[in-house]
């Protein structure tokens with residue numbers, strides 16, 4: 105599923121004065137010139153983020169046929185589509201995903217419309233999953249406020265909640281992969297991860313925009329302390 109995503113000639117948007125804000129014109133130009141947006145459209149993925157998960161799996165090879173996956177922050181559904189392809193619904197693979205935003209149904213994916221902050225959410229995921237998860241992935245991101253340190257703090261909170269969910273849901277030797285906006289609290293989070301996973305990796309996929317401070321933290325080989 106790896107793609108050679110070379111850029112086409114750059115598209116520039118010409119607009120009549122006053123008809124578009126500078127930021128909406130920039131956003132549109134970026135979308136039109138983004139090879140991952142074009143590839144997602146062509147490949148039928150709902151998001152350009154789908155390629156981040158494909159790259160993450162190319163690097164760490166964590167998906168196997170027949171596995172059970174929990175996808176946190178799944179809207180509009182690109183990661184769930186990719187995860188389902190990797191674990192194979194026909195091979196008894198299972199994907200349970202959650203988001204505060206609703207999504208168009210994806211055949212083979214169980215979607216729960218809820219927040220990671222809901223007290224009941226872990227039990228709801230567990231009930232739908234019916235087994236321990238092999239992999240917990242989180243691409244959760246806060247609504248961008250435009251205020252860097254606020255967004256970074258919120259991203260850290262979502263990553264911490266994703267880790268809590270992974271600790272509750274993963275089977276022994278399972279994998280956790282989560283997005284984080286880099287900054288304050290990253291090292292503390294990695295330190296906590298070290299007490300639950302044998303190996304911790306940090307990876308920024310090529311599909312992650314260069315001007316974005318996001319990184320992915322990967323915890324390999326979960327050590328279920330409840331079983332110790």
Ligand SMILES: C[S@@+](CC[C@H](N)C(=O)[O-])C[C@H]1O[C@@H](n2cnc3c(N)ncnc32)[C@H](O)[C@@H]1O
Pocket residue numbers: 150151153154176177178179180181182183184202203204205218219220221243244245246247262
């Ligand atoms: C970057 S998008 C995810 C894109 C998705 N991985 C895909 O490939 O389509 C981040 C998502 O995190 C979700 N999110 C933010 N806060 C959340 C929360 N408290 N609980 C669950 N999802 C949340 C947002 O609604 C948003 O859909």
